Amino acid sequence: MAPAALDAIPATVTQNTTVSWYRDAGDFPTADGWTFTYEFRGSTSLTIVCSVSDGRYLASITPAQTAALTVGDDYWWGLYAHKGTGLTLERYEVDRGRLTVARTLGATLVTYDGRSHAKIVLDAIEALIQGKATKDQLDVTVGDRRITRLSPEDIEKWRAFYRSEYEREKAAEDIAAGRAHRNLVLTEFKQA
Numbered sequence: 001m002a003p004a005a006l007d008a009i010p011a012t013v014t015q016n017t018t019v020s021w022y023r024d025a026g027d028f029p030t031a032d033g034w035t036f037t038y039e040f041r042g043s044t045s046l047t048i049v050c051s052v053s054d055g056r057y058l059a060s061i062t063p064a065q066t067a068a069l070t071v072g073d074d075y076w077w078g079l080y081a082h083k084g085t086g087l088t089l090e091r092y093e094v095d096r097g098r099l100t101v102a103r104t105l106g107a108t109l110v111t112y113d114g115r116s117h118a119k120i121v122l123d124a125i126e127a128l129i130q131g132k133a134t135k136d137q138l139d140v141t142v143g144d145r146r147i148t149r150l151s152p153e154d155i156e157k158w159r160a161f162y163r164s165e166y167e168r169e170k171a172a173e174d175i176a177a178g179r180a181h182r183n184l185v186l187t188e189f190k191q192a
Helices: 063-067 117-129 152-176
Strands: 012-014 019-023 035-041 045-049 051-053 056-061 074-083 090-102
Touching: 035 056, 045 056, 117 152
Parallel strands: 012 090
Antiparallel strands: 019 056, 035 045, 035 074, 051 056, 074 090
């Protein structure tokens, strides 16, 4: 059984995989003859015509279509509603956004490190402080300076900077995944 379609277009798609999502009809009901089309533009282009499912639009990208997208690239998309042809054609932009294409891990032929730049540098600084830095970690460059040439004060400054960057990344990932984050403050308002 195939997994259920997503409730919205994702921010990231993985190359060589299928991805499907729903889009509510809004002001363009399917019963009135409207059609939704997603147009993706980046280093390559892709156009997806939505099907209809229970009064909502369903967009799907096949593995062959995601394989044609360039890994690591951003693609800007526009969602268009249209009906009619020729002189009776109506076409409206409904929404727009951006998505990124990720490499499928199965296509990775060498070792893979999924850590962000901030996490890689933070780990190297931590290893340096603990005296456990590998040769590769000792060669890490921060800006235009090498870690092995930093004073203890500079090491602490960069450590705080990259720890903060990494914490922001984790918070953004948690929020995007619908998980509460420790920096998230929930407030409830009650009517008196």
